[in-house]
Amino acid sequence: VSEELLFRGVLLGWFDRLLVERPSSTSLLFLPDDGRYARRGIQGEGWRRWGAIVASSLVFAGLHVGNGPEGHWFGPDLLPLFLLAIALGWSTRQTGRLTPAIGIHMLLNGLTVTLILLGASSS
Template identity: 40%
Template sequence: EHDVFDAIKKEPSFLVFAAMFLGTAIIAPVQEEFLFRGLLQGGAERLQRLREARLTSGPLGNPPIVTVGTPAEPETIRGAEVLTWSWWPVLLSSVVFAVMHLGQGLAPIPLFVLSLGLGYLYRQTGRLWPCIVVHALLNAFSLIGFGLQTAAGS
C-alpha cells in the first residue's frame, strides 16, 4: 500500500488528512516533477541535442552532408548511419519514476504510464508547470477519494 493512506487509516483526523494533502498534492508533485522531468528528462534531452548537434555539424563549421531516409531507415550523416531516437529521455525518466514507487503494490505500472504522459507533455511544452498541475490533480483526487471512502467507513 502507501504510507500516506496508512497514516490516514491509522489516525483519521482532519489535521492528519490536511498534512498528508499538503505533502501529497502540493509538495510531492513540485519536487518529483522538478527531479524527474526538469533534471533527469531535461538533462537527457540536452545531452540528446548536443549529440545531434555534434553529429550534424560539418568540419570547420561547414554545413553537414545529410541524407534522410524513410522512417524505417536510419539517417545518414556524413556517410555514417546514425540512429537518433529522441524519446529515450522520456522513457528513462518514466522508468526511474516507476522504480521510485516500488513497494506501493501495483502502483508503479499505472505510474509508469502516467509518467510517459507527463514526459510527453514536458517534451512538447518545455515547461514544468503543466506537468506539476496534472500530477497534483491526480494526487489530490486520489487522496480526496480515499479520504471520503475512509470517512464513510468510519
C-alpha cells in the first residue's frame, strides 16, 4: 500500500504537475498570444501524461532492481518491473483511484511469496 501511495499517489502526481500542467495565467501575460499555448494543451497533453507514467515507472523499476533471488543489479528484473509499473500507472490514470494498483501489486507480491515458499518447501 505504501509503495502505491508513493509511486502512483505522490510521484505520478508530481510528474503530472511537472510535465502536463499548462503555463499559469501570469506567465501567459508575458508570452505572445498567438494561440500556441491553447493548442499545445489540447494536442500534447496525452503524450505528456504518458511521460509522467513512464518517469514514475522508471523510478519504481530502478528502486526495485536487485530485489530478486539472484540479486542482479541490472538484469532480467528491470523490464518486467518497468512494464508492471506502466500498467499500475495506467490503471491509476484510467480509474482516478489507487485501489486497482494497490490490488494488483498485492496480488503480485502474494503470488511471488507463495511461489518462493513452495520452492523452498520442495527443496
